[in-house]
Amino acid sequence: MTDNLLILPIFAHLLTAILLIFAWSHINIQRVISLFGHFMALILSLHLFSKTWKAGILTMQAGGWKAPFGITFVSDTLSATFVVLTAIAGLAVGIFSTVSVTKARMQFGYFAISHFLLMGLNGAFLTGDIFNLYVWFEIVIISSFVLMTLAGKKPQMEGAIKYVAMNMLASTVFLTAIAILYGLTGTLNMADLSLKVVQIEKKELVSVTSLLFFIGFGIKSAVFPLYFWLPSSYHTPPSAIAATFGGLLTKMGVYAMMRTFTLIFVPDAFTQHVLIACAIMTLFTGALGALNKTSIRRMFSYLIICHIGFMIGGLGLHTHVALAAVVFYLIHDIIVKTNLFLATGIIHKIRGSTDIRRLGGLYEEYPKLSLLMAIIFFSMVGIPPLSGFWPKIGLFQSSLDQRSYLLLAAFILASFFTLYIIAKMWSEVFWKDLPKRPEETNEFTELPLFKQTLLIVPVVGLALVSLYIGLGAENIMIISNRIATNMIDTGYYLDAVLNK
Amino acid sequence: MLNNYLLFGILPVLSISAILVFIRFLKGPYTLDRVVSLDFLINIGIGIIAIYSIVTDHSAFLDVAMILALIAFLGSIAFSYYLEQRGKR
Amino acid sequence: MEYLLIFLIGLLYSSGIYLMLRKSMVKLLLGLILLGNGANILIFLMGDIAKGQPPIIPRDASIFTQMYADPVPQSLILTAIVISFGLQSFAIILLKRVYQMTKSDNLDTLNTHEIDI
Amino acid sequence: MIRQFMLNLMLTFVWVALTGDLSFVNFWFGFALGFFILYIKEKNDGDVRYFVRVPKIIGFMLYFFYEMIKANLQVAYDLITPKFFMKPGIVKYPLSARNEFEITMLSNIISLTPGTLILDVSADNTVLYIHVMYLKDRDKFVRRTKEKIENRLLEILR
Amino acid sequence: MILAVLSGFIAALILAFSGKLFRGRLSVLLGLLPLSIFNYFLYFFPDISAGKVITFSYRWIPSLGINLDFRLDGLSMLFVMLITGIGALIYFYAASYLEGHKYLDRFYAYLSLFMGSMLGLVLADNTLLIFIFWELTSISSFFLIGFNNDNAESRKSALMALAITGCGGFFLLASFVLMGITTQTYSIGQMLSAPGFLKDQPAYGLILFFLFVGSFSKSAQFPFHFWLPGAMKAPTPVSAYLHSATMVKAGIYLLARFSPLLSDHLLWTNTLMITGGFTMIYAAVHSIFKKDLKSILAYSTISALGLLVFLIGIGTRYAIVAAAAFILVHALYKATLFLITGIIDHETGTRDIDKLGGLRKWFPLVALAGLLAALSNAGVPLTFGFIGKDLIYEATLHTQDFFRYSLTPLAVTTNILLLYAGFNAGIKPFAGSIPENLSKGPLHPSLSPLLWIPPLILGGMGVFFGFLPYVPDQLVISHAASSIYGSYIFMPLKIWHGFNLTLLLSAFTIIAGVALYFLYRPATASAATQYWLQWFSPQHLTEWVGEKTRLFAYHYTKTLQSGYLRSYILTITVFLIGLIGYRFFSTVDLRVNTSEFTEIRFFEFVVFAITVVATITTVFTNSRLTAIVSMSIIGLSICLIFVYYGAPDLAMTQFTIDTLTVVLFVLVLYRLPQYLINSNRKMKLRDGLVALSFGTLISLITLQALISPANKEISRFYADNAYLLAKGKNVVNVILVDFRGADTMVETMVLTIAALGVYSLLKLNVKPTDKD
Amino acid sequence: MEIIIMAMTSVGTLFILIAAIGLIRMPDFFLRLSVTIKAATLGLGFIMGGTALYFLEFSVTAKVIAIIFFLLITAPVSGHMIGRTAYFTGMKLWKGTILDELKGKYDRKTHSLTSDGDDPSERTPPVDEL
Amino acid sequence: MQSTILKTATNYLLPLLLLFSVFILLRGHYESGGGFVGGLVASIAFVLHSFAYGLERTQKLLKYPPKSFIPAGLLLSFMSGVLPMFGGKAYMTGVWSSEPLPVIGLVGSALFFDIGVFIVVIGVTLTILFTISESIDQ
Numbered sequence A: 001m002t003d004n005l006l007i008l009p010i011f012a013h014l015l016t017a018i019l020l021i022f023a024w025s026h027i028n029i030q031r032v033i034s035l036f037g038h039f040m041a042l043i044l045s046l047h048l049f050s051k052t053w054k055a056g057i058l059t060m061q062a063g064g065w066k067a068p069f070g071i072t073f074v075s076d077t078l079s080a081t082f083v084v085l086t087a088i089a090g091l092a093v094g095i096f097s098t099v100s101v102t103k104a105r106m107q108f109g110y111f112a113i114s115h116f117l118l119m120g121l122n123g124a125f126l127t128g129d130i131f132n133l134y135v136w137f138e139i140v141i142i143s144s145f146v147l148m149t150l151a152g153k154k155p156q157m158e159g160a161i162k163y164v165a166m167n168m169l170a171s172t173v174f175l176t177a178i179a180i181l182y183g184l185t186g187t188l189n190m191a192d193l194s195l196k197v198v199q200i201e202k203k204e205l206v207s208v209t210s211l212l213f214f215i216g217f218g219i220k221s222a223v224f225p226l227y228f229w230l231p232s233s234y235h236t237p238p239s240a241i242a243a244t245f246g247g248l249l250t251k252m253g254v255y256a257m258m259r260t261f262t263l264i265f266v267p268d269a270f271t272q273h274v275l276i277a278c279a280i281m282t283l284f285t286g287a288l289g290a291l292n293k294t295s296i297r298r299m300f301s302y303l304i305i306c307h308i309g310f311m312i313g314g315l316g317l318h319t320h321v322a323l324a325a326v327v328f329y330l331i332h333d334i335i336v337k338t339n340l341f342l343a344t345g346i347i348h349k350i351r352g353s354t355d356i357r358r359l360g361g362l363y364e365e366y367p368k369l370s371l372l373m374a375i376i377f378f379s380m381v382g383i384p385p386l387s388g389f390w391p392k393i394g395l396f397q398s399s400l401d402q403r404s405y406l407l408l409a410a411f412i413l414a415s416f417f418t419l420y421i422i423a424k425m426w427s428e429v430f431w432k433d434l435p436k437r438p439e440e441t442n443e444f445t446e447l448p449l450f451k452q453t454l455l456i457v458p459v460v461g462l463a464l465v466s467l468y469i470g471l472g473a474e475n476i477m478i479i480s481n482r483i484a485t486n487m488i489d490t491g492y493y494l495d496a497v498l499n500k
Numbered sequence B: 001m002l003n004n005y006l007l008f009g010i011l012p013v014l015s016i017s018a019i020l021v022f023i024r025f026l027k028g029p030y031t032l033d034r035v036v037s038l039d040f041l042i043n044i045g046i047g048i049i050a051i052y053s054i055v056t057d058h059s060a061f062l063d064v065a066m067i068l069a070l071i072a073f074l075g076s077i078a079f080s081y082y083l084e085q086r087g088k089r
Numbered sequence C: 001m002e003y004l005l006i007f008l009i010g011l012l013y014s015s016g017i018y019l020m021l022r023k024s025m026v027k028l029l030l031g032l033i034l035l036g037n038g039a040n041i042l043i044f045l046m047g048d049i050a051k052g053q054p055p056i057i058p059r060d061a062s063i064f065t066q067m068y069a070d071p072v073p074q075s076l077i078l079t080a081i082v083i084s085f086g087l088q089s090f091a092i093i094l095l096k097r098v099y100q101m102t103k104s105d106n107l108d109t110l111n112t113h114e115i116d117i
Numbered sequence D: 001m002i003r004q005f006m007l008n009l010m011l012t013f014v015w016v017a018l019t020g021d022l023s024f025v026n027f028w029f030g031f032a033l034g035f036f037i038l039y040i041k042e043k044n045d046g047d048v049r050y051f052v053r054v055p056k057i058i059g060f061m062l063y064f065f066y067e068m069i070k071a072n073l074q075v076a077y078d079l080i081t082p083k084f085f086m087k088p089g090i091v092k093y094p095l096s097a098r099n100e101f102e103i104t105m106l107s108n109i110i111s112l113t114p115g116t117l118i119l120d121v122s123a124d125n126t127v128l129y130i131h132v133m134y135l136k137d138r139d140k141f142v143r144r145t146k147e148k149i150e151n152r153l154l155e156i157l158r
Numbered sequence E: 001m002i003l004a005v006l007s008g009f010i011a012a013l014i015l016a017f018s019g020k021l022f023r024g025r026l027s028v029l030l031g032l033l034p035l036s037i038f039n040y041f042l043y044f045f046p047d048i049s050a051g052k053v054i055t056f057s058y059r060w061i062p063s064l065g066i067n068l069d070f071r072l073d074g075l076s077m078l079f080v081m082l083i084t085g086i087g088a089l090i091y092f093y094a095a096s097y098l099e100g101h102k103y104l105d106r107f108y109a110y111l112s113l114f115m116g117s118m119l120g121l122v123l124a125d126n127t128l129l130i131f132i133f134w135e136l137t138s139i140s141s142f143f144l145i146g147f148n149n150d151n152a153e154s155r156k157s158a159l160m161a162l163a164i165t166g167c168g169g170f171f172l173l174a175s176f177v178l179m180g181i182t183t184q185t186y187s188i189g190q191m192l193s194a195p196g197f198l199k200d201q202p203a204y205g206l207i208l209f210f211l212f213v214g215s216f217s218k219s220a221q222f223p224f225h226f227w228l229p230g231a232m233k234a235p236t237p238v239s240a241y242l243h244s245a246t247m248v249k250a251g252i253y254l255l256a257r258f259s260p261l262l263s264d265h266l267l268w269t270n271t272l273m274i275t276g277g278f279t280m281i282y283a284a285v286h287s288i289f290k291k292d293l294k295s296i297l298a299y300s301t302i303s304a305l306g307l308l309v310f311l312i313g314i315g316t317r318y319a320i321v322a323a324a325a326f327i328l329v330h331a332l333y334k335a336t337l338f339l340i341t342g343i344i345d346h347e348t349g350t351r352d353i354d355k356l357g358g359l360r361k362w363f364p365l366v367a368l369a370g371l372l373a374a375l376s377n378a379g380v381p382l383t384f385g386f387i388g389k390d391l392i393y394e395a396t397l398h399t400q401d402f403f404r405y406s407l408t409p410l411a412v413t414t415n416i417l418l419l420y421a422g423f424n425a426g427i428k429p430f431a432g433s434i435p436e437n438l439s440k441g442p443l444h445p446s447l448s449p450l451l452w453i454p455p456l457i458l459g460g461m462g463v464f465f466g467f468l469p470y471v472p473d474q475l476v477i478s479h480a481a482s483s484i485y486g487s488y489i490f491m492p493l494k495i496w497h498g499f500n501l502t503l504l505l506s507a508f509t510i511i512a513g514v515a516l517y518f519l520y521r522p523a524t525a526s527a528a529t530q531y532w533l534q535w536f537s538p539q540h541l542t543e544w545v546g547e548k549t550r551l552f553a554y555h556y557t558k559t560l561q562s563g564y565l566r567s568y569i570l571t572i573t574v575f576l577i578g579l580i581g582y583r584f585f586s587t588v589d590l591r592v593n594t595s596e597f598t599e600i601r602f603f604e605f606v607v608f609a610i611t612v613v614a615t616i617t618t619v620f621t622n623s624r625l626t627a628i629v630s631m632s633i634i635g636l637s638i639c640l641i642f643v644y645y646g647a648p649d650l651a652m653t654q655f656t657i658d659t660l661t662v663v664l665f666v667l668v669l670y671r672l673p674q675y676l677i678n679s680n681r682k683m684k685l686r687d688g689l690v691a692l693s694f695g696t697l698i699s700l701i702t703l704q705a706l707i708s709p710a711n712k713e714i715s716r717f718y719a720d721n722a723y724l725l726a727k728g729k730n731v732v733n734v735i736l737v738d739f740r741g742a743d744t745m746v747e748t749m750v751l752t753i754a755a756l757g758v759y760s761l762l763k764l765n766v767k768p769t770d771k772d
Numbered sequence F: 001m002e003i004i005i006m007a008m009t010s011v012g013t014l015f016i017l018i019a020a021i022g023l024i025r026m027p028d029f030f031l032r033l034s035v036t037i038k039a040a041t042l043g044l045g046f047i048m049g050g051t052a053l054y055f056l057e058f059s060v061t062a063k064v065i066a067i068i069f070f071l072l073i074t075a076p077v078s079g080h081m082i083g084r085t086a087y088f089t090g091m092k093l094w095k096g097t098i099l100d101e102l103k104g105k106y107d108r109k110t111h112s113l114t115s116d117g118d119d120p121s122e123r124t125p126p127v128d129e130l
Numbered sequence G: 001m002q003s004t005i006l007k008t009a010t011n012y013l014l015p016l017l018l019l020f021s022v023f024i025l026l027r028g029h030y031e032s033g034g035g036f037v038g039g040l041v042a043s044i045a046f047v048l049h050s051f052a053y054g055l056e057r058t059q060k061l062l063k064y065p066p067k068s069f070i071p072a073g074l075l076l077s078f079m080s081g082v083l084p085m086f087g088g089k090a091y092m093t094g095v096w097s098s099e100p101l102p103v104i105g106l107v108g109s110a111l112f113f114d115i116g117v118f119i120v121v122i123g124v125t126l127t128i129l130f131t132i133s134e135s136i137d138q
């Protein structure tokens, strides 16, 4: 059964992007088209999700060539969830961008490229073909290159060189891994791969190949010791772009890892150990990195790394509970990290800086805004019953269950450091008196109310979503559990892709 | 017989020519020497492809030869353009 | 012949990485291109090898009558080549831009903004 | 006008040849395509008439071919013997050819003849600078080239 | 009941959004909130007295085993009464104490949040639910302690409190999760139905360890105690509330709650006795050196908490009853003393006991409250404190031989020191004459009844319960004790036990304490001693560790994130080689059967050789242009290789793209400076080795993949159907535009984006002054 | 037929070989350029001719003609472009060169070439590769 | 860089190369070639022109900026894949004319797809190369 609905979230962004190229440099038209595109994407994504939820798994065999011969697009709960999250985060960033992004950037394709980026993400989440996944990855990468360098000044460019170099290296490793996998199995369809990988005589080679995939995705998802590009670049682009990057980009790597390491390869003990060891070091490195940062953007960059550790750790534990927790964590993380960077953008607008030493007094001046941001921060820290807390239960549970005490220690350490860092940041940025009124004027208050609203609304919206994730955790848990079930038992996926 | 002659007579000689040209490429001494060597190597490549198409009896390879011929030109022009602009400095 | 290609793959990967480990931005790019070439040959080698037999159905037939090279890796490489062309050309321009801003080809000088305490 | 027509015909022919399809429709398709392409580049037109002089062309081609082989052998001999006999030099060659097409044709032909290579044309299109490998007598070279090549070529082209 | 628990949160929410209403006089009304909750729970007394357990359950996150399960038994009731009862008084007190404060509404919001969390904590019947409320108390106390957020000390203390209790929280979570795994439930009620189960489990030790870290950090046990004195930076009502009845007792509550499940094990008993015992004496000793009223109270609180932990650790019937009673005793007199301190601070501007005196002349009623509290604290007969102390001695005396002789003196000493501290706080400021510095009279001439009534009530209660001990006993203490003990304890509280050893000890305590009070004045220890004490104090150690961690983090991060791209790439590559190389060489059989390989022909070899040499040239040439021309040659050779292997499309594209890339390179290199003649030989050698290993590894993996047979069904499908189904003869092209057309579609978009990027990168010129 | 093909390819290959030797042996750049341009073109012409003869198919012949035609147009042009660049960038002539009438005819700034005049302005110094 | 010879040669090469590119594009389905290589050859023709005549002349020749080719081509190949969806088939399902056309053979959606690719590639290559040339001339 082929269902074209599957591809519509991709098309929504594609068409929007094409229209935006036609409307190059007409800023206002672009704003409208872009917002419309985001809304369409959101509606289509939600529709896709509800349909997927009811039907179980939807497939679309592109070109009418049935799997494994053509490229199959698959929407299972995992994919659909990611598509919805992308749409939500995308819409929020989209609204935020209409005010926060400079005119120069808008005139030079900011909107078009960001729609391409979102399209790439949707494609990556929906494809059922490993090579096609590579191609979508490249879309995302090249878009991120462009966004990162758009109207960039020196620091941005310096960061971009490193970002580009390491991401291209990652792509090469990924491509190499695909090639070897093809050499071993003769197929590229992920469901088919799942079947064929089992039949390979030299099991050891499978493990080696899976590690190649791990390295490729590991670089993209910023796992220790492959994460270097992230701290060198993520703090440089403007907030709206950083929000997309921080919220969605690294998660694409995690998604890919989750897909390959559940559907294609079931990690053997060695791989599990590798994943767990990397997770421990990632948690540790991210936490330590964030500890001393005086720029909140840099601090958050390291926290992204730190929190990737939770997901990789859960993946390494590879129990039902852990996988469900990882999914939950991802859902939470995408929303919260996106919002985190948007909120930082507002702070930057208000104070003209993101350096803790030059910030302060926000609580005094903007109590409601502060409260809003507190929700974001404490969601990220995982203060119960906010969203970041729930997955930790599962992660703690599995690590205790699997006797991975070191991992547990790392989880605790990372949670503690996050708590400490955020509390300290809070005390510095919000509680402390403003050390010296900055020379730059407060851009935020200079904006007309309408524009202020456009900046605040997405932050409020995402905060509400994260509140929902926290307080309505049961619904998210049901979704996560279903996804985890399908990850452990891939039969359903295989049936849907190969037999219908 | 034709096949063997081409395989063991012509292609090796073309290959030896390629080696000679490549030696010039390595020796230089000027960049333009290298550019000329490259251009010549492409020409030898065209020859090799033509012979190879006979050997394999597939005329499809001639398309490659055609593209090579078309495009080698652009490379030479680009290099001389660049070197001349640089000389202008 | 496969041995030679395997050697070549190794060489290209080695050279690519070696160049990426240099200080020069230009070498970095050259390294990436070499890596890309290595990956392409690697993909190529993963198909069924058939020398001199392109996967083009003869004019007077509708299916293959003799051996043919595996078309899948070929099409994958085509896609990969094109993609890396896109990425590489962007990277080349980026290099130019960075050079314009920093007046240096030295990667080591590009960390002014990375360390903060 | 004629030149464009000729060019168009030529393109049509190339098209038919390339596709290897000699049908009537293909011919017209090629013609239309050629017409379209020429239309694109119409701004670059010059207005010179060309007459096809078949016998002259054939004769010229034979001569050219003969020269080519001869010179090539000369170069080959020089190369495989250890000592060089050549006396290279750059010669300033005054042109009779005036328009760009003529000059280009001429210089291509001179370049393709072994032993000579066009280095450049002066900005006012009056002089060619030719690198010559076996330059025994400068004036003799200029005269020979004028007689054997340029004049014959111009006869064909004009 | 859920409304009662959540009302705190709702109030906080309302205050956050419409708090301006309650900044002024209306703030008094907020006190009705805890009062009405108090009243609500009064209705449950009959049931509790009858020994019933009341449970409520609301579905929340069944998938995680977390539901809003609440359970009201004696223990919970005891705490609920303290939280809401003392809470109500604090609310009223604060209305006056912080009158006119700019952010009074925020204060009440935090306080309500805190109260709600505490209520939830003591009522929750689900371990994870306990944890949730536990964390909420940490966070809300963070805001309360840091309420004066313009004060750096205040911020620092809040952070410290959060760090310690927050960190403990994560351990607590681990403990609960482990309990959950072991017992297959998060419901305390269900766990209590099989009380002995956990003790026999292998995970018992770990559960205990995690639980202790959690509760000790909250209840300020050594070595986590030091956040508590720091937390005195909070406004006094907060200190009174947090440290007498609520926050710090949360840890005690936890131990008490899980006592039936986990006690009766050497690990439990010994750890608690040692920690509690050490903490109580350690803090008591510290308290007598302090001159700041709040510090005195802080250390005496820590000591009292130690005493409670100690009692729970002993775990006998006596000890448990003693603990239950002492929770109440301590809450009453400690809250009183704090409130009095607040009044003194408020009216005199100082808390230094050396500068205070004779205040009974100003505030006789407050002095009365202080006296009552001090007496209760001292355990003077006919106060509730007397009964508490009695029970403690009973408890220590009823242990086994060895303990009897070691524990009893410990308890006595502690009590003597505590008595001293209590007198200093409750009596000393009011005794004697008014010192010079206070001759100007109180800062606020008329003392609001809202300030003095609450301590008087609390102090009075201490005496009231002393006269009628069966009232609290019947209502709550015996039931609380039963809850802690795990089975019913019948041991009524009595005013008078007759003449026995216990009475003797009590008398000795009082006499010795009073003597100490009159004979000893707090004096500062010598500088050296202080230094060493300071250095080894957990607070200093923690700060030292914190500082070192920060330093380590700095160097660790700087070493890894050096800013040098090549070191990043090196790390990544080495990791790849190490990981995959290890896996590859340790498992894969390296033997290769090469019989199926095609033979090598001369002209093929030549192309190969040229590629190799060109590659090496690219790598090692010092001329950038040479490198680029070599790249072209590599491209050409690869093109030829593709031709040899029957891939004309590939050859064409490879060559075209290569030429274009070269053209681009050439255009860009225009104006670039020379290569740096760089890096020393050693570095080159190292990089070379890494690069070679990388290449070798990839080669070997490729070889292995090459010789492993694969199913080529898909290629065959394409070949068979290219013409029949997809109407094309060039199979590669058919794959590109049809079978795998989606790839190509996406690929064109990659190009599009790249082109747009290049366009914008070059056309959009930003000046360094432009805003972001 | 096979003989003709063999002969043609042999001649073509020989020309290419000679040119390759020329490229190695010739003492200055202009001589090397001069040798390669035409020998390669001629050699390739023979080889392509042989190929056309082998296939004897209209489409192949057309392709071959296209290739030859293209080479005939482009080879001299690129020779000219490279040659002038070489001269301009100050490539040294062989010591046996007997005449250089191009000397001093280039305007250093604009690169425009005069037909006359003996402006002795110096040539640009050799710009060789870094 | 002005060269009479190059200019004249380009005059003849440009149409030839363009013709060639269309040839390569159309026959891609049956023999080597296709939209991608075709597009590259076409762009090379224009690049050559820009080398000979300078960028401005080439841009005049093209009439529309090369950047505008990109969305047009994308739209074309996108639509060729989408149209079958209106018939309820999967995205990119091949649709073919029943009768072969002269020259091209069977016309199908794949052809339009390839033409779209062709146009995109021209747009992309020229955008990149022209932008960079312009920035050099500055």
Ligand code: NA
Pocket (backbone or CB within 6 Å): C078, C079, C082, E736, E744, E747, G036
């Ligand atoms: Na392609």
Ligand code: NA
Pocket (backbone or CB within 6 Å): A183, A184, C046, E705, E706, E707, E708, E709, E710
């Ligand atoms: Na294989």
